[in-house]
Each structure stands twice: as C-alpha cells, then as structure tokens.
Amino acid sequence: MDPIESFQKVVADRHQYAKDWxxxxxxxxxxxxxxxxxxxxxxxxxxxxxRILGSHETHDMTDAYISSIYCPFxxxxxxxxxxxxxxxxxxxxxxxxxxxxxxxxxNWKNHVPIDFTYLLFMPAHVQSRHSKPFxxxxxxxxxxxxxxxxxxxxxxxxxxxxxxxxxxxxxLMNQIYEMRKADTPPITxxxxxxxxxxxxxxxxxxxxxxxxxxIAELPNRSVERETGSRLMLVGSEMDDINFVRLVEExxxxxxxxxxxSGTRYFWTEIVPEDNRMAAIAARYIDxxxxxxxDWPERRRLSFVLKLAQEYNVEGVILFQQKFCDPHxxxxxxxxxxxxxxNIPTLFLEFDVTVPWxxxxxxxEAFLEMLMFEMV
Amino acid sequence: MMTTKAKYKTKPLDxxxxxxxxxIEHYKEIATAxxxxxxxxxxxxASCLALPAGLGDFVYLGGEPYGAMVAHDPSFSVPAMEAAxxxxxxxxxxxxxxxxxxxxxLDKYYxxxxxxxxxxxxxxxxxxxAGHASWYRAVHEYEGIPYFCYDxxxxxxxxxxxxxKKEYVAAQLFDGIEWMEKVTGRTxxxxxxxxxxxxxxxTEALWGEICLLNAAVPAxxxxxxxxxxxPISMLRRNEKCAVDFMLExxxxxxxxxxxxxxxxxxxxxxxxxxxxxxWSFLKMFRHLETFGVCFVGTLVYxxxxxxxxxLEDGTVVPAVPPEERGWPAMKTRExxxxxxxxxxxxxPFGFAVDWDGYLVSVAKHWNVDGMALFLNRGCPLMNTGxxxxxxxxQKAGVPVTIYEGNFADCRDVxxxxxxxxxxxxxEGLGISKLPES
Ligand code: SF4
Ligand code: SF4
Numbered sequence: 001m002d003p004i005e006s007f008q009k010v011v012a013d014r015h016q017y018a019k020d021w022x023x024x025x026x027x028x029x030x031x032x033x034x035x036x037x038x039x040x041x042x043x044x045x046x047x048x049x050x051r052i053l054g055s056h057e058t059h060d061m062t063d064a065y066i067s068s069i070y071c072p073f074x075x076x077x078x079x080x081x082x083x084x085x086x087x088x089x090x091x092x093x094x095x096x097x098x099x100x101x102x103x104x105x106x107n108w109k110n111h112v113p114i115d116f117t118y119l120l121f122m123p124a125h126v127q128s129r130h131s132k133p134f135x136x137x138x139x140x141x142x143x144x145x146x147x148x149x150x151x152x153x154x155x156x157x158x159x160x161x162x163x164x165x166x167x168x169x170x171x172l173m174n175q176i177y178e179m180r181k182a183d184t185p186p187i188t189x190x191x192x193x194x195x196x197x198x199x200x201x202x203x204x205x206x207x208x209x210x211x212x213x214x215i216a217e218l219p220n221r222s223v224e225r226e227t228g229s230r231l232m233l234v235g236s237e238m239d240d241i242n243f244v245r246l247v248e249e250x251x252x253x254x255x256x257x258x259x260x261s262g263t264r265y266f267w268t269e270i271v272p273e274d275n276r277m278a279a280i281a282a283r284y285i286d287x288x289x290x291x292x293x294d295w296p297e298r299r300r301l302s303f304v305l306k307l308a309q310e311y312n313v314e315g316v317i318l319f320q321q322k323f324c325d326p327h328x329x330x331x332x333x334x335x336x337x338x339x340x341x342n343i344p345t346l347f348l349e350f351d352v353t354v355p356w357x358x359x360x361x362x363x364e365a366f367l368e369m370l371m372f373e374m375v
Numbered sequence: 376m377m378t379t380k381a382k383y384k385t386k387p388l389d390x391x392x393x394x395x396x397x398x399i400e401h402y403k404e405i406a407t408a409x410x411x412x413x414x415x416x417x418x419x420x421a422s423c424l425a426l427p428a429g430l431g432d433f434v435y436l437g438g439e440p441y442g443a444m445v446a447h448d449p450s451f452s453v454p455a456m457e458a459a460x461x462x463x464x465x466x467x468x469x470x471x472x473x474x475x476x477x478x479x480x481l482d483k484y485y486x487x488x489x490x491x492x493x494x495x496x497x498x499x500x501x502x503x504x505a506g507h508a509s510w511y512r513a514v515h516e517y518e519g520i521p522y523f524c525y526d527x528x529x530x531x532x533x534x535x536x537x538x539x540k541k542e543y544v545a546a547q548l549f550d551g552i553e554w555m556e557k558v559t560g561r562t563x564x565x566x567x568x569x570x571x572x573x574x575x576x577x578t579e580a581l582w583g584e585i586c587l588l589n590a591a592v593p594a595x596x597x598x599x600x601x602x603x604x605x606p607i608s609m610l611r612r613n614e615k616c617a618v619d620f621m622l623e624x625x626x627x628x629x630x631x632x633x634x635x636x637x638x639x640x641x642x643x644x645x646x647x648x649x650x651x652x653x654w655s656f657l658k659m660f661r662h663l664e665t666f667g668v669c670f671v672g673t674l675v676y677x678x679x680x681x682x683x684x685x686l687e688d689g690t691v692v693p694a695v696p697p698e699e700r701g702w703p704a705m706k707t708r709e710x711x712x713x714x715x716x717x718x719x720x721x722x723p724f725g726f727a728v729d730w731d732g733y734l735v736s737v738a739k740h741w742n743v744d745g746m747a748l749f750l751n752r753g754c755p756l757m758n759t760g761x762x763x764x765x766x767x768x769q770k771a772g773v774p775v776t777i778y779e780g781n782f783a784d785c786r787d788v789x790x791x792x793x794x795x796x797x798x799x800x801x802e803g804l805g806i807s808k809l810p811e812s
Contacts, residue, residue, distance in 0.1 A: 064762055065762055065763070066762070067750055067758045067761055067762070069467065069750075069752050069755060069758060070755065070758075096504075096528070097504070098504045099503060099504050099755045099756050099759060100755065102530070102532075102759070103759055103760070105532070106531065106532050106759070106760060107760075107763075109532065110763060117534075118534055119532050119533055119534050121528045121533065121536075121540060123526050123543070124501050124504065124508060124526045125501065125508075125524065125525065125526035125547060128526070128546075128547055128550070129550075130543055130546040130547055130550070131526075131543075134539060134540075134542070134543040134546075137536075137539045138536065138539065141536050141539075145534075291509070292504040292508065292509065295501075295508045295509060295512045295522075295524060296508075296512060296515065296522045296523065296524060298512070298516075322467075323467050323755075325467070325468050325469065325506070325755060326504060326509070328464070328465050328467075328468055329468075329509040329512075329513070331463060331465075332462065332463025332464075335463070
C-alpha cells in the first residue's frame, strides 16, 4: 500500500490498529496525553505508546467532569475515555504540561476504568541546570514502574533499541520535512500531518518502514496541484487534518509547522550517553519548548521564526485551542516577530469542531492578501 | 433549620484599626520602597515571601492580592483590563494577572494613584502553568527587570517520588539566592532568612488556626472580614508585625467566641466556599446577610496563606510551626531551605492537594449548612476537579451549589445570576429573606 494511504488508514482506524497490535504482539498499549511523555521508555518496555487525541465531535458528557473554561482539546480527549473508545488501554501516562490537560488525566483516572496510571513531573523550568538530573531520576522511576507492569525488566539493550527506533523515526520525518522546502513540495501539509499523527499512534518500527518507502518515492512523486501560497501552521495542540486539507484546497500549501502534532513532537533526537535515562531526559529538556516551559528566557520565538525563514514561508496561520492560556501568552509576541520579519499572520481560535464557513472567509481574504503582497 | 430571626451580639474587631494600618502601610511601602532604600520584589504571592529577606530590607508586591484589590474597584480595574487586552492578553486569561499587567501598562499604581512601582526584580514560583511563570516573564520583558522563577510540583495526583522532587525545588532555591545576590550586588544574610522563615511559618499556622476558630456558632468572623485581613496573612507573613497581629487577632477571636459575639448578628445559615470571591461583588455578602447568611470561610485562603492539618479521620486541626513539630532547628542556609521545602511539600496547598477531602473536612468543621462553590472563570487552577468536589460534598451529606463568575473581571460577573443561583440554593435550604428589622 502507498505509505501515505497507510498513514491515513492508521489515523482513521487508530483504535483498530492498537487492538490488532495488541493481539498480534501480546503487548500492552499505553495512552499518553502529552508529547512530553517519554515514549521511548514505554517502547523499550515492549509496549505500544499511543497519543490520545479527540474526535472533533460535539459532546456534552464532559460537562459533569471538566468545567467549560478548559480547552476543547482536553475535554474532547476526556470524552474519548468516557465513551470507552480507549477501553483497550493498559495504562495512561501524563507528563505535566498544563492545568487543562491535567484535568483530563485526573478525571480519566477517577472516572474511566484503568489499572495503571502515571503522572510524570516534567519540569517546566527546563532552563534550570537542575532539570536534567531531576528528570533523569524521574524517568528511571518511570522505567521501573513500567517494568513492574510488564513483568520483566527493561534492559540496556531494550533501551538502546528503542532509542535507535525513535531516533530513526525522527530523522526520517526530518528528511521528509526537508523535502517540503522545495518550490513544489512533494507532500501536502495534510499528508505531512497524517504522517506525524500516524507516528504518534503506530509501532515506530513499522512507521519507519513506511517512512523509508515514502522517502524513496517522494522525489518521483508527481504533484498534480499548484503549491499556491506557502503557509506555516503555528500553535497549540492540532490534529484537525480536515482543516488543513480544506485550507490546502484554497490554493495554498502548508510547508512547515510548529505544534504538538508536528515539529514540536519529533524535531530533536536523543544524543547517546552512558546513562540512557540521562540521554532521554536531555532530549525532552532540550526539545523545542512548549510555551509553559519557555522561561525565564523565551527560546520558542526564534525557533519558530527560523523554521519560517528556512521553509520560505509566505504567511503564518497562528492558532490556539480556545481557553489555552499557555499559548495565549505567545500569540502577541509571535504576531510581533512575524510582523517584524514581514511575514503576515492570521489568528484563528479552535473549538472541538471548526466553524469552517467563518474560517474559510477569513482564510480566503488572508490568501488574497498574500497574493497581492507577492504581486 | 430555624425560621425565626436569630439575634447575636456583634461589634467590629477591636484590632481592625491595627489591621487597616498594616495593610495601608504595606501598600504605601511598595510605592516608596525606592526612596526608603528598600528592595522592591514582585512575584506570585503564593511564593515563599521570606526568600528575599536575606538581602536586607525589602517589600514584596504580590501579584494576586494586587489583582484582587484592583478587581474590587471596577473604575480602576476595567481600564486596566482593557490595557492588558490591548497588548494581546485575552479575556479568558488569569484575571488577577490582567489587573496587574494592565496597571503596569497604564503606569498607574492603584493604591496611590501614582506611577506604577517598578520592581528591582521578579522572583516567582511556577505551579499553575496558566499564569505564574509567564506572568512575571511578561513583567521582565516589559520593564526590563531581572527575573527568576522556581518550579514546583504543586497540585494533585502526583505519584509519590517525593524526595527527588524536594531536592529539585531546593536546588532551584539555592540558585535563586545566588541569583538575587548577583542581581542586587548585596550579600545574602542567612540569619535574616531564618528569622523571616520563622515568621512565615508562624503566621501561616496562626492564620490557619484563626480560620478554624470560625467553627464556633455564631461565627466570630465572616468571610468579608477575613478577606480584608488577607493582605496581612498573605503579604506580610514573613514579618514580625504579622505574627504579632495574628496573635492579637487569635486572642480577640477567642474572646469573641467566649462572649458569643457574632460577625453577622442575623446568622442562621452558615455557608462556606472553595475560592476567592468575585471581588467586584463583595456586596453580595451584605445582601445575603439579609437572609441571615454568614459565609464562615473559604478553603483557599485557609490553606493558601494559612496552614492547617487535615487528619486521616477527615477532621482538620490547627498546624504548628516547624520548631513545635520537632523538626531540626534552622542554623544554616541549607537547614533553612530544607525546612522550607519540607514545609511546602507537607502543606495542604503543596504536593498532594486533595480538594475534595479538604472541602468535606472544612464544611464539617465549620458546621456549614451548605457550600457555595465558585466556578471562577478567571483562574484555571482553582476549578480543577470542581465537579468531583461537588460530588464528594454531596456524598458527605453537605448541600452544595456552584455559582459562576470571575474573581477579577467585573465584566464577567452577572450579579443577578449569581444571586439567583445562591438564593435558589437558600430556598432549597429553607432560608428566605428575613423581615426588615
Ligand atoms: S491546547 Fe493548550 S490548554 Fe489545551 S492541553 Fe494543550 S497547552 Fe493545555
Ligand atoms: S490562574 Fe489562578 S493560580 Fe494561576 S496565576 Fe492566576 S490566580 Fe494564580
């Protein structure tokens, strides 16, 4: 099967994929609520880490658990648990990121039957010299807890293998992103997003095979569409592939991104160290920071701008989930830094479902403005 | 439930003039810190205010209490909110923060009407992810002042592994002290830190004890009064004047209990809450007094600026400071920081917060007829698990309602709706408006 179709299939049938994997391997499946969950440790324990995402359907059953002031993503994710769609999970892990999604974790723990739950203290003060040694210990405890759950120890070899598989995955996705710098990117933004989300749902070794196949095919892939305006998507949690697809039907292509289902998830690799936990911890400390971890110095802005420049971005869609205060802090400085660099931005606020009619009008006007600027 | 109008003796607190003086003095000291040769520090008021003490004389501009005081006055708050919004801080972000940042952008200090007091540095504590660390980064960026923030696993549902977390926090605090020395050019005096910490622990324990004294019927204090005292319990808790005041207040509250002096003469229905109030609508307490309602406390200020001990049997008792707990004496900086970190982690507002259990405990302790929980749209942290808290209270047989609004943004408080909700709740409790006296 065409790798892109395979990604699409896994994303569409994510629960079936996980259940089949479980049956096929006899392994356990662990859900994660944040990209700071160190998946490679779960993988090393012989388990399948899957990212828990929403379904973008309206539902009100979360009202009894999470107040309406919390972000739509965290409510949509909890709804999936309450609906029993993740009933195959053997465990749920969260790494401290923001108050909103912690609500999802706590409510899932309290109201969705699940045997194993684990809340990792991911430091927010990643710029402190104490965060790496601390996280190293935190990850070592996590490894031991997983070993207990698995009923077998997690060896150095297991960790090395997981690190290798994960680093390969990151490297291959980086290579594909690199191809998107071309004047005519061989892959659309929607396809790239599908690829990254599939990576968050699949056994990485299988995903790597598909990536290798895709890398071989992409140079000869005939792109039967105009690239149009080169866009970048920047913001908080984003797995609304349909939105990306609809925008790309309007004479535009997302050529790069900076959000939780894109570069922020896979951008950096683990640099080997004798202490494997320290090596993994360093990767999570040094990865492109998400806003609540970007202090006292702001480092995110320069990372985002550099990507935009390297990918020759003509316009940026800045988005956030409604009520997402961590990202709300970053929207004005992002607007400013792009304005200072003559890159126009359009800001959109997302709910569980997308008001496409309204968005379409604004996006079309934005694209027209970009065209005009280019002329 | 009684249906006739109960009458108790009432009088204002004798120590009220002293309280007022301490509060006003503090807010003035912030404005004149520079002229007085004091260091002005700003940051989260839930931070340990004793930490800058080693630098010598300092004043602390605590963000949340400032935001609360401003919220009380819409004529100042609304322009401040608008100024923050004009800079891109959206309306659903922390309300206290928007009042604070708006004042800074307008260059107006609420308490004097003069210019905004630019701090020498910001020293924060990060635990809510919706404000704290990013809030003072915004101050640092706008004012160009140095900024340090320490990170803490505050909250609920942590899976143990306490020791390494304590070490992580302590290590950052040691760095913070060195950092303060560097940015101020002053030598840090550990003795002063130890003295300030002793005051800090003692004030917290005393304030917690005072809050618990409100179990008495009639309640010697009401929430309105407690809120007015909050700047002392929260912002001056590292100072000896706060300890002295709390001792005086505790004695007076005990006297009031002995003499049956009530805060609300008409008390016949006792309510409590989880959160700060909608500050722009404190008159709701006066209004509810016409129903004979006395709000006897709020959990958040009992354990945020105070310290109490929740026991396994579900009861809550006053806490004592470290020296009375048999903890090792503080002689060095290491002792001081380790004691502080232990205090923070064993604090009910610390590592393993159990809002549901605490709410049930205080509801029972305060002999409430019901709990009016506040779904505060201005603070994401405080609403975590609110619905579970409601269920826990109901399971414990405590009637409960949830009313909505915003503690710091008057534009987001529908006063009619708030009263409708609370009055409907009172009706369910069999409480109606008292006849005019
Ligand atoms: S989208 Fe924002 S508020 Fe929601 S979980 Fe992510 S960071 Fe938190
Ligand atoms: S959102 Fe709440 S917890 Fe966070 S800084 Fe504001 S008042 Fe404090």
